[in-house]
Each structure stands twice: as C-alpha cells, then as structure tokens.
Amino acid sequence: MNSTALITGATAGFGEACAHEFASNGWNLIITGRREERLTALKSEIESKFDVSVLTLCFDVRDNDTVNKAIDSIPSDVRSQVHLLINNAGLAVGKGPIDEGIIDDWERMIDTNVKGLLYVSKAVIPMLKENGSGQIINIASIAGKQVYPGGNVYCASKHAVDALSQAMRIDLVSHGIKVTNIAPGAAETEFSIVRFKGDQNAADSVYNGYQPLVAKDIAETAYFAATRPPHVTLNDIVIMPTAQASPAVLYKSEV
Ligand code: NDP
Ligand code: 8X3
Numbered sequence: 001m002n003s004t005a006l007i008t009g010a011t012a013g014f015g016e017a018c019a020h021e022f023a024s025n026g027w028n029l030i031i032t033g034r035r036e037e038r039l040t041a042l043k044s045e046i047e048s049k050f051d052v053s054v055l056t057l058c059f060d061v062r063d064n065d066t067v068n069k070a071i072d073s074i075p076s077d078v079r080s081q082v083h084l085l086i087n088n089a090g091l092a093v094g095k096g097p098i099d100e101g102i103i104d105d106w107e108r109m110i111d112t113n114v115k116g117l118l119y120v121s122k123a124v125i126p127m128l129k130e131n132g133s134g135q136i137i138n139i140a141s142i143a144g145k146q147v148y149p150g151g152n153v154y155c156a157s158k159h160a161v162d163a164l165s166q167a168m169r170i171d172l173v174s175h176g177i178k179v180t181n182i183a184p185g186a187a188e189t190e191f192s193i194v195r196f197k198g199d200q201n202a203a204d205s206v207y208n209g210y211q212p213l214v215a216k217d218i219a220e221t222a223y224f225a226a227t228r229p230p231h232v233t234l235n236d237i238v239i240m241p242t243a244q245a246s247p248a249v250l251y252k253s254e255v
Helices: 013-024 036-049 064-072 103-130 152-175 191-195 200-207 215-226
Strands: 004-007 028-033 054-058 082-087 134-139 177-184 236-239 244-246
Touching: 004 013, 013 028, 013 036, 013 082, 013 215, 028 036, 036 054, 054 064, 064 103, 082 103, 103 134, 103 152, 103 177, 134 152, 134 215, 152 177, 177 215, 191 200, 215 236
Parallel strands: 004 028, 004 082, 028 054, 082 134, 134 177, 177 236
Antiparallel strands: none
C-alpha cells in the first residue's frame, strides 16, 4: 500500500484517531495541527507501531500563506502518493443566544471551519488531480444538518461545510475525485473543553448520562468510506450516538 492520507487536526480527537486507524492499515500519513509537540509525539508513536512513514506539518489552517507554504514543502515523492485529504480541523467556541455572541468566537469558528477548510482544500486538490484519483473526506457535523439552541454560528459554519461537500462533489467529479461528508453527533473528544473554554464541568455535562460516540467510531467510518471500490462513493454519512435522536434530543439515564 503506497497511499498517503493528509489529515488536518491530527493532534487530538477524530484526527488523531484517523491517524491511528489509517496507519494500522498500512497508509502513510501527513499529519497537521498547530501543536507541534503533539504532532512529533504522534509521529514517533505511529512509526514505532506500524511500518509506515509520517510527515508532520505544523500550521494554522486560518492562515492561507502558511497553509500554502506547508503544502508546498511536501516532497515530490510524497506528493505523488497523496490520495486522501481528511478536512477535520475545526472547533466550536461558545454556545448561547445569537445576540449575546462574542465576535471573536464567531470569527474563530468561521475562519477555521469554513475558510481554513477552503484554504487547505485549494492547496491539496491539485495533488489529487495530478495523481489521477483521490478522495476528500470533510468532517462536518449533525450541526450541519440541523440547528439547535445556542448553536447558531457553529451550526452555520457546519452547514457551510455540508454545502461545500456538495459543491466539491460537483466540481471534482470529472477528475474522479470522491467527496464524502461525515456528519457526527455528540462525540467525547477535546471538542467541548474547547467550546467551553477550559470549563471541565461544562464539558463533562455534555456527555453525562448516555454513551457518546468516541473518536474511533469516526475514524473507522472514515476508513470504511476511504476503502470502497473505485466505482463506489459514500456521499454523506450521519453517525449518531444511539441515545441521540437529534442534536437537542438526548435520552439520558437518571443520574
Ligand atoms: P478536538 O478538539 O479533539 O480536535 C480538534 C482538532 O482540530 C485538533 O487537532 C486541533 O489541533 C485542530 N484545529 C483546531 N483549530 C485549528 C486551526 N486553526 N488550525 C489547525 N488545526 C486546528 O475536536 P474533535 O476531534 O471532536 O473535532 C474534529 C472535527 O469534528 C471538528 O471539525 C469538529 O467540528 C467536528 N465534530 C466534532 C464533534 C464532536 O462532538 N466532538 C461532532 C461533529 C463534528 P491544534 O489545536 O493542535 O491546532
Ligand atoms: C459537534 C456536535 O451536536 O455539539 O459538531 O454540535 S454538536
């Protein structure tokens, strides 16, 4: 297997789990994120466990120049093996009524989830085209399908990801590039710690009383989507905890 997957946001959560899942199945990796020490540690761990090579690229997806410099630095022998981009880097910041929203939180979400995904995609798509095939997996969210109280701007940013998945599919079909949108419900990662700005109690309360998804559930789903035969594309996958019927309808046991 000579395929390489480029995964954004591999320093935690879904991205880190995808790195393990793909490497354990023989894929080489390009892992990215802002926390360089985590990237270095993940590279060492994966290369010691599996017979694959891992390239680390430390950048902020919100900075288009840095994104381009990082992607341009990929050596040509690695470039020619890149067949999969997993656009996973993203975040929610804050949750509350729209009129009480904090402008900086809105900008962080829109700049990361929408503009960052666009910058990385624009930089990587030429590689997929050159290589004659490929796949983009966009990690959207159930928040990109349905809006819930206090979710306003995060939901809007993920609706944008959902729309961009559809748009990419249309614009790239003639290049044989598959586009898969994955829309998870509640999953226990660092997501809620980030959303609630380090408030551990607020983060824990999101996952109390039911079994949320775990990062491995998403990684296995992404791997399944990436390993369908050439004539098959999984366009859109909604994956939820069994106890979550919709973003705001959770069946919680009595505490
Ligand atoms: P985590 O917080 O655990 O991981 C987020 C990852 O994104 C980290 O690796 C982080 O790396 C990276 N990231 C964030 N901002 C930037 C940035 N500006 N530049 C580069 N990398 C960045 O969250 P999850 O794994 O849960 O989230 C992954 C994706 O899944 C997100 O897009 C999220 O919206 C989505 N999602 C999450 C769900 C959940 O319930 N957990 C459900 C549905 C979708 P670093 O900080 O090192 O830069
Ligand atoms: C994360 C899931 O429901 O908290 O995208 O928005 S949710």
